[in-house]
Amino acid sequence: MLKNLFTVVFSFLFISLNFAQIKKITTPNWVEMQTYASEPKIDFDEVTQGTLILLYDQQTEVDKEENYFKVVTKITENVGIQEASSINVSFDPSYQKLSFHEINIVRNGKIISKLNTSEFQTIRQELDAENYIYDGSLSAITHISDVRVGDIIEYSFTRKGYNPIHKDYFAEYYNLNNSHPIGKINVKITSKNKLEVKSIKNKLKFDEAFDNNKYTYSLLEENINATHFEDNTPLWYLDANFIEIGNYKSWENLIDWGTQLFKVRDNLSSSLLKKINVIDKENTSKGQKIAAALQFVQDEVRYLGLENGISAYKPSSPNKVFKQRFGDCKDKSLLLVTILNRMNIEAYPVLVSTYLKKTVTNLLPNPAHFNHCVVKVIDENKGEYWYDPTITNQGGTFNKVVFPDYRFGLVLKKGNKDLEEIFPFADNTIDITDHYILSEVGKGATLKITSVYSEAEADNIRFYFKNNSIINIQKEFEKFYSDYHANIKSLGKPEYTDNLKTNTFTINETYKIDSIWEPSYLENHIGIDFSPYTITNVLSMPSKIERKTPFELSYPITRSHTINVELPEAWNVNEDNFNISTPNIFYDFDVLYNKSENLLTLKHLLKIQKDFVSVAEFPGFYNDLKKLDNELNYNISYNKGGNTTSTGSVLKYLGIFMFICFLLFFTWLAFKLYQYNITPKIESYYEENKPIGGWLILIGIGLCISPIRVFMDLLSTEIYLSGDWLVYFSSEDFSISIGLLLIIETLFNAAVLVFLPLIIVLFLKKRSSFPKVYATFLIVYLVFILSDSFLASALTETDGLTGLEEKQLLKTFISTGIIVPYLLLSERVKETFLKSYQ
Template identity: 35%
Template sequence: MKEPQLSFRGIKINKMNKFILLSFFVLSCYYISGQEKNISIGPQPNWIESVENSKSTITNIDNIGSGCYYRLLDFQSNIEKQSFFSHYTVEILNHEGIQQVSDINIDFDPSFQDITFHKINIIRNGESINKLSESDIKTVQRETNMERFLYDGTVTAFINLTDVRKGDIIDYSFTIKGLNPVYENKYHTKIYFQYGIPIDKLFSKLITSNTRKLNLKYFNDAPKADIQELNDTRIYKWELHKLEALIYDTNTPSWYDPSPNVSISEFDSWSQVANQYSKHYRISDNNRNKLEKKVKKLFKNVPKDSLLSKIRTFIQDDIRYLGFEGGLNSHIPTTPNNVLDQRYGDCKAKSFLLAETLKIFNIEAYPILVHSYNGKNIKEELPSPNAFNHCIVHVVKDNSEYFIDPTISHQGGSIENLHTPDYKIGLLLNHEKRDLISIKYKTNNKTRILEEYDIDEIGGSAYLFITTKYSGAGADNQRELFAQRDKNKIAKDYLNFYSALYPSIKEFSKIEFIDDRIHRNEVTIKEAYFIDSLWTKSPEDPKILYSEFYPLNLESYTNLSKSPQRTMPYYVSYPVDLEHKIVVNLPEDWNISPEHSTIEGESFRYTYDVDYSYRKINLTHSYKTFQSYIPSNLAASFIAKHEKIQNELSYLLTYNTNYIGDNTGISWILLLIGIISIGLFTFFGIKIYTSYNKESQNPREESLKIGGWLILIAIGITITPIRSIIAMYTEFDNFFSAATWAYISQEHSSLTELSYSLLIILEIIYNAAFLVYSILIAILFYQRRTILPQLIIIYYVVTFAFTVLDTVVAFSLNDTLYSETDKIEAYKDIARSLFVMVIWVPYFLVSKRVKSTFTENYSGVRLF
């Protein structure tokens, strides 16, 4: 059974891999050296019907679109004799055709097949030149799936034809004898009546006993067979002429097959297929006992509720993916004990081991045959084992069904949120149902990208901080990528990726890989870069600078090739759930208008938002797909809409160095608001200081000096006013600039803008109040005034309440304006304020030291 390629695998050959490959190469050379007995030269079988080559003249060579033209394809099969005859006659039209057909390659499995060559002739100017010689027949074991760690034992017999010329006709035939014994003489195949090459004449013939019942099902208006009964045989014939090449449209789904064909199978039902192959997934009592001892030792200290997860990850990660699939091994799995001992196996073997191991721990599990990409069509096909090319495991837990693919390594999450590829349908084995069942497709395949640019000055450099969060299948893929490749090489690839936009970009700090595999199945990757040339001079006017911000990760989904006059479905990447957010932190205020657009169709939705607030630009691109393909008649609209998306992706920020706006300098209005606020709160502070006293709970003669835990309070309240003054100084331009006032006083286009303006003024007033109150608290603290405990409690409570209120209001006005870093810092501020309040408010309420320390009342003019 051929395995599907579930994801890209970069192969890193270590010492063990080298040893395996070297051993395999030595065995292959020894194996191939004995293949001459499987290859012979002889006459064609007597049951073959002679079919004449086409002698028609080619009049439209330019329309053929190939370097050669097949005058005859002749395929004849004798099921009872397990003999399969092929006859090709091909004319070479140009020099490209010489390259295409001068090598004859025939694949066969020597473990159960023999090949007999009947003729290889070159027909030139009406004369036939014999090119068949045993010495010219070579064999090689190419193993085309070796990069996927699969070895199927197929051997290629090839003949290199010499002295091939333009205009020659190559005429050759051969017979392959033998069927895989795993089929148990049950016949099933597909016969196609159109290929990717033009054919002048196509002949197919199938001979079988009239006692053998064959089911036939025709697809895509395939021609019906001419059926003949002769003695004890039944003969099926098809003969077609002048067949055009089947040309696929670009980007056609892999499951789509428009070729006229007939499906032939000796199986009457899927349960028959399941019955025939279920027996290969059974284990004897003796072997089960041995397996039980091994796995119970492996998982003896694992809690019961973690068993399923531990067993799954062990078989996915610790049992290496490797398969030798020649002959019987194409459909029969290696026994679980051997797989566990050798620590490798193909999909069948790993699934068999996983199912049996789970059963030992009383978890219901069964192997299930699936197809890696053709699950959509299986229900329409005749029952046949060839309808599948992969094997996974069906698990029943707490009356719920789950599906595990044991060939996916580094997979995260629990059984409830485990990613399962979209196999759609499968054939259940070793279960009383033994029939096709639907496979629930569930995935949390989200990608969230945050790119944050910190720009020091216009025309200068910038820092770029990128946080990418993958979930579901995306997390699995990234986890596998980082496990298989060196992190430095990955970082280099990432750097090269962004150099397409910023050629001089440099790494600022090492890439971070943060993995939450067990619970959320999320992978977070953090990158940091320095860009010394973010700004570019306009070619029309060098005094104008511009900078481009572009979501490179989104381009692969939106930059589509055109497909005019399409007749086939169009493949859509699915599922895609991508949000690409770009945050630009500017050194000065900017005139940015908010934007919003939506482009959508039945299969996708794209939204684009531009928001601006307080020297911060937020560009948010969201792209999501809802299905894996669209009908041909909707392809033009789909592509056209994605061209519109392409036009939305690039965002240019321009700056005219000759222009000096009116919004530079200080806003005297805002500064006056701040000064008035400080003056007003100072007045109230003095009133509180001079007019508010409270009876001491301890005699003054028993008063204590500031000590104990109050030392920590003393440090805090001393530093707080200083920090407030420094913060107001560093944020002076933000609060009191003319640009800020211009934003506040502009004609607001939305309630959000107006709310932000009011929020800025409120923060100025609050900061003035906070500064005055913190100074008052410090004075009262060191004078050990009786009113200090009550006022400091108010101080802690109000600080926490305002921090929460300010954060909630700001985020609720427009959540997209704030980066993840902004949000984290805001939440940290709330947590710190809450911690301080929870610790010190009860302390000032019940502490005896507090009552014995703060015993002084106001008794005069003095402040210190």
Template identity: 35%
Template sequence: MSITKGHQFSYKFVSMSKGLLFLALIYSIHLFGQGPQIGRTPDWVTPISPKLETTLEGVSSGYYYLLVDQQENLQTEQNYSHFVYKILSNEGLQEMANLSVDYDPAYENVIWHSLIIYRNGKGSDRIKKESVKTIQREQDMDRNLYDGSLTQVINLQDIRVGDVIEYSFTKNGYNPVYEKHYSRTLYFRYGVPFERQFNRIVAPAARLAIRYFNNAPEAIVAQAGKFQEYVWDVGRTEAMFDDRNTPSWYDPYPFAEVSAVNSWKSIIDWGVRQYRFDELKKIDFKAIAGEPWEQGNRDTLITRLIRFVQDDVRYLGFESGIHSHRPHAPAQVFEQRFGDCKDKSLLLVTLLRQLGIEAAPVLVNTNLRQEIVNRLPSINVFNHCVVTFKENGDQYFIDPTISSQGGQWRDVFFPNYGFGLVLSVDQDSLTRLPENKNSRIWEEQDIELTAVNQDALVTIRTTYEGVEADIQRSNIASSSLESIAKNYLTFYGNLYHGIESTDDINIEDDRERNRLIISEQYRVPQFWQKQEADSTTVYCELYALSMENLVNVDKLTSRESPYRLNHPTAYRTTIRLKLPEAWNITEDKEEINGDSYEYEYKVSYNKRTNLLTINHEYKTKADYVASNAIQKFVEDHKRIMGDLSYYLTYKLNSSNAKKPKWIVGLLLFMCLGFAALACWRIYTLYDPEPRFEGEGIQIGGWLFLIGIGVVITPFRLFYQIFFSDDFLDFAMWSSLIDAEQWNWIVLVFVEMLYNSFYLVYSILVLIIFIQRKTSFPRLMSLMLAVSATFLIADTLVAHHMGPGLSDEDLQATYKEIVRGILAALIWIPYLNIADRVKKTFVLQRKPSVTN
């Protein structure tokens, strides 16, 4: 089902376009060339004489309409059109030397009345000389919709600049599917100027409802016998141009809606009649729902039915005649496995009803959305059909034309259509539809550098949820992995020159949770670039390229229209760069809030791991920005665009390279040596009396758990000191010294001293644990208490000195503190009270005389 808004003359009666002959050759079925079907103008038409000469000052287009004359008779079901225009340039000649009239042969025919060419004030009647070609163009074929419309085309011969062209015709017949539910939309301003526009509607005595928008001129209503006439006569009007990027529901042009329908209830009753089919016998329900479907899980059955209609019944519509608004029989749609929105909706309703679920079609307008509540009741105000059903007292909505949707049927994404008309006898008005915001995209870029001015390894992981996962799933289904990989490589090639893919794209699709993850891996050989002003300095750029399309908005602030936003949007980009050495980085944070959008920017740097993290997060709150907020909107998005780029610079001849690097290693081994000496003293001097008389027992019970921790701890600390932490990273020490970060130098040195002692001490504890020495319970208790205390103190000091941990690392540190405190609270009492501990650790280094 479709309805064209269009700011064209007439009710899509006539259209004139460039390349019409080309389109005819490509898309048409060339039927035959013949003379036009000629007839006299209907008697009910009011004759309007054109004004052939007028001042053209200020007219900049290649042609100028002198008269737009459209009249309609509801009783005889006739549409009369009469146009007069003048060719002003070669461009206008190219565009307007062809005439075309669209009609549906299922219920319409075209009668031509006149075709006159005026040149130098003299008219030439061409109506019997020109040839009419009838073609079938199917203008919606790219959307898999075929309405069966034909187009009569007249290619005017010997047309010159300065000629005035006048022609008129009548289209006879209304689509019987409307059942007298008449409605029209009349526009009074267009993208081209005109000298005069005359509109007239002749209707039965019952008064038509008219609603005016944007200061549209009001009709002059007069009684003419048994009929009423509605007349609009508009004088010279300039062209009107709307702003770019306006919401689909926004229409600034003056127009009037005319309707013979007095309530939404009338449209509902009409719709119920169109969507009434009881053909269920031919549908193999079990083949869809699985066997035995009667005993199957109800949620699973509903999901199967929805996905069958969405995925297995392809979107393809033949909408000629009454099927412009009436669906085909569900059994037919099931057998042929294709249909348009009406067909797929009625099929799903039929299947759900067979399962005992209350279901109904819903008419919506994908463009007007919430604005539909301001329109007159009519059939043509809708352009799409979806489904609603009730389960356990709750109402749900499904769009059966969206394929590859994921998630459970209760939370599957449903577009924000605003309001809809539920075709059920118990309804009498529009229904507000749910607004779905459950979707987001999170792109994570992890960049690893082995050294400055060397290649970079880039891993990109993008997580799609909600409707974003649906979109990607559908795109992937219609493309090969090779083409996807090539497109991605080209996309990032705009940022990283010489980028190379190092692995195949990996796609993880969790359709039940409606989450899709795409992972990519690249090598960037030219990650660092030399500065033009200083060849000894290199730089790299970290740019949130994927967010550019979201925030790079029009810069024009002088507009009267709202600005369209893609809503709902929730996009987050995280860039993590593991630097090969310490860097002097200032952390930053910015928040930008508008009525319709919000943005958060954060730069954090972990001085311990040299990890730079940059977060960008952009969300929309509505689908438009009001015209009075455009100034702030543009300024905010300029700031956001500025935040997308982050640069790092590096001096290649840094003095750090000349400093001896063995000092760091010597310092660490001195700490280890001091710790070893201290632990030897503890081992030899601390030898307490046993708390149990006798030979004791072997290690067992809960001591096995303690033993696991005692064995693992030295290995963990060894790896942490020599491979994980940056104690041996000379570049870090040099960077801190160059930046004169003396407080951080002291803190890192204390951490190195503590971890050195901790490593040696843990080895001591392991030895005395294996030897079952009497010193183990207290020395182990001391290690647990000091470990938890130092971790708390170290975190507090680091936090007080300034940001040093990223949010992720901070969360990990908090967890480690909690684990340390819990371990101390549990095991210290156990080590000092439990009988098994007393009976196990009974051996001394030098047993006393009494023992």
């Protein structure tokens, strides 16, 4: 609210320019005058652009249809003179009158009047003209002379008149957030009727009073700090200081108002009836008729909004829209509804918000919350379908036309009482296959790209191709890929196939890369990086892990990116898989290698699962993105000495060798431990050669399963058995602390693989050393995994353990706490394990 009021717009579409008779009148007697402090108690370090708002005062007389405003601004730096000395107030001349009360400069305590109505200009500015929307509003503009640093600029005015389309309804909202500090805000509304008030996520609220048969709602705040907005916060997220007020009692109340606005009262023209008859006769099924009507309204009736006065809410007659072949969203929606209803197909206009989404359900009924109009259709099988008539060149059958994720809509149907939820069905997939043919090591390559766009992505790329020349598209595509390969050149125009029925758009491109190899960070190596650009273009790494608001995601989208590389000779490639699956994103990465064809295949799949990440989920999401970011770029490198290798494969082999050495060392140690004897204390009542029984059977089963489970875990983790633990020491992310932790983990895993079979042998042979050896193993294992888990979390800066890790730690802690005392104290154990090493 404040931002729009104080921002000077420098680019206008000048449709009219004249010197208007702006009235000068005294301040209305119903206004309560407000004082302000020239030095408010705010943080002056937050003052930007050289201006400070000392007072924002808005007072409303609902019954008189008058809105009074007063703005007081102090100029703190010379850069603020330009903005503060220009006054720009908009109004709609079709139903509003604008009167100014004062324009003053306060300098050193003296008031200098600058109000001269003859110096005002009225300009018809169309701020949304680039979107073909013209609202007919005027701006009264004047420029104050002789403004200096330190001056205080005061101006006040009244706008009289409400849009007659609202009749006796009143609704207003106040977004009191501002990126600048404010000295004082005063808001007051007076009405003979009681109004509904709602505050969103803030402690501010209107004080309500009733006096002289009138209700007064007032809010007064002083020394308001600046609000700092986080990047990637969804538009639907309303932060603190959002208050709304109005007299719409329910959504049903608003639906009834909208139903009357969209009621067609004229008989349909003969030309429109003729068009409807053509659609009706040329198509047999209702689905085909829906598709034909939608295609006509979308593609043959252009979008143009003339929305001054009541036209901002009331749609034009379908006859008029059909004849002129243009209209805004509500005009086109009503035309489509009229055509379908005439063919006995149930259809209704729907008011939606393109940005509020689910938040609209938490607000008071207000037509201003809706900035768009679409259509709901019900076919003969009671199937519900949603269409946006303002989108052009959409593909798909009538039941598979993509609808944007508006989430909730107000269906203007008599008897409806609430908003309806809209569920997006599309995946909006882009499937890319990059096929590299490497001629020889150190030389160039041929790149063939096949791109398949589906659903909304097909609609978007279809629109792009229709609006650009094929030569321009070829140049833009070549420029795009040059960010990844410097010496790339297109070998021909992109070839495309557009399948409207399946709504898929396929593009084939071919490029020549003169030199694709680049120096590697490994000495005497050259390499190539392969990046799934369709995924990196969708996901961006947040700047920090702390967050106070939800994080917006592009939704719904799916990206599949396959990179095939025909290698010039045999290559050492370690096949691999990486996977992230959370409520927010799903990502899968596979590295495959076909030895017979020397073909390396990298498969990336990303699916965004939600439209936002909550504040509670964000730390985990941030850590997942860090892991994903480490996997996105894949590098192959070549040793100029003649060895072909994928990055770090030499170190991998060395890592495998070292792991085997660790196994051999612990095997020798295990043999020594096998010879370790404990002299048992034998009681006279002990049964000779007592068999293993009781709870020991369960312990034995668990022991026998443990080596298999540990080995499977190591196979799934791969980093130790494959030697990847040593590759880390050559990476750019190397740190001594993490390196030491990896060495200790590798040693521990090798020890576990050896000592578990030893403990099983001791158990089966009923050796006297078994209880102490196994109890010691369990305690050491528990201490290690606890220490390792928390150290790993601290060193990698992850926010604690995952739920699965916590459960595993808890299970280990409980089982150790039960088994260890049993092994050391149980009479059954003492009587069973009595045999010594021979």
